[in-house]
Amino acid sequence: MIAIIDYGVGNLFSLQSSLHEIGAEAVVTSDEQVIAEADRIILPGVGAYEDAARKLRETGMADVVRREAAAGKPLLGICLGMQLMFDVGYEYGEHEGLGLIHGAVKPISDVIPPDYKIPHIGWNALNIRQETPLFKYIKEGDYVYFVHSYYAADCDESVLATTEYGADLTAAAANGNVYGCQFHPEKSGTTGLNILRAFVEL
Amino acid sequence: MITKRIIPCLDVKDGRVVKGVNFENLGDVASPVDMAKLYTNSGADELVFYDITASAEGRKLFTEILTETARNVFIPLTVGGGINSVADFDRVLKCGADKVSVNSGAIRNPAIITEAAKLYGDQCVVLSCDIKRVNGEFRVFARGGRDDTGMEAIEWIRRCVSMGAGEVVVNSIDTDGVKKGFDIEMLDAVCKAVSVPVIASGGAGSIDDFIELFRKVPTIDAGLAASIFHFGEVSIEDLKARMAQEGIPVRR
Secondary structure (H helix, E strand, O other): OEEEEOOOOOOOHHHHHHHHHOOOOEEEEOOHHHHHHOOEEEEOOOOOHHHHHHHHHHOOHHHHHHHHHHOOOOEEEEOHHHHOOEEEEOOOOOEEOOOOEEEEEEEHHHOOOOOOOOOEEEEEEOEEOOOOHHHOOOOOOOEEEEEEOEEEEOOHHHEEEEEEOOOEEEEEEEEOOEEEEOOOHHHOHHHHHHHHHHHHOO | OOOOEEEEEEEEEOOEEEEEEOOEEEEEOOOHHHHHHHHHHOOOOOEEEEEOOOOHHHHHHHHHHHHHHHHHOOOOEEEEOOOOOHHHHHHHHHOOOOEEEEOHHHHHOOHHHHHHHHHHOHHHEEEEEEEEEEOOEEEEEEOOOOEEEEEEHHHHHHHHHHHOOOEEEEEEOOOOOOOOOOOHHHHHHHHHHOOOOEEEEOOOOOHHHHHHHHHHOOOOOEEEEOHHHHOOOOOHHHHHHHHHHOOOOOOO
């Protein structure tokens, strides 16, 4: 069973539907007991870093997620949920993340040419940088759907895949059992479902 | 490299897909859920559902169909039509929409853009704009292209983007339904005015029209069409194959 962490951020309908589609049992929850009994965890998230990081702390979910990650449970952060896995986020100030993957979340405007549109919205190709079980059903160059204005920086060793948008942006990263996807696998067609399927089989 | 998106638009009335020519003479096409699946499998990059129902009963049917589609389709879904308040955003987001487009609702109350962007993020708020040339200027029309608002379109779009619209759909009333190509001049003007993604709508009649769009307006992000896809005049597979041949970045 997969626990999708509910901390009042974002719309979880698509994520639940996509997990149902691949035959995975999932529950949206903020119940510590349920999360402890789940065999894997997904941290979703849309919106602003500061607000989401605060809600994670206020609901007690930050501690729960850290504890479960330390116990070795497979954890997947999606979009802002991925960014929260890092040490720190520089979105309107400096905000502490979960510190589960080393690195910092910075504006893509720092690295992309000025004529590129922000946010980076649309389908872009994955350039795989490291072998990972998360990608066992997909291949180099497969397309996934992105919507973001910030990216994970200073995390070279953890980068699983990048995507090219005037610069190589971190598309997926991992540290042991902790995984993160900047793109939305639940919105990335067959490729996205195949990534979720691989996560469920970790 | 980011790809150019191809987006079929499904106008839904009383639970069925329809498409009018110049917004009139609506004709029935098929089940929205079946069409959504079909398009997803043929390579559509995103789907737009437009609720053109006025009645409460029709609106209920629409949310049911949206929910059913979102359960079965795993590409981005944008929903528009009858969005007049944050409560309307909430209603369709709960049914599985990823983005919500506002048109007349924003003309009546522009603050809805900022309110929704604060709650759901800019990426969720799509400004949809029906534009027609009047006395040599681009004019914003409301209520499905029926009412001239008197507002100049480029300024209106700039203002909405500064208030939080994360994407803009530009529908040219002058070319809509005519199938002689997109409104290159209008789209170019909008692309030059804003830095958020712009989606072209109105006028596509053939694969060549899409090629012309992406060639002549290189900063356009997506091309949207309805009837030519619904009636099989253009298949998304063929369109994308041709785009790839022409060196236009495309997801295949």
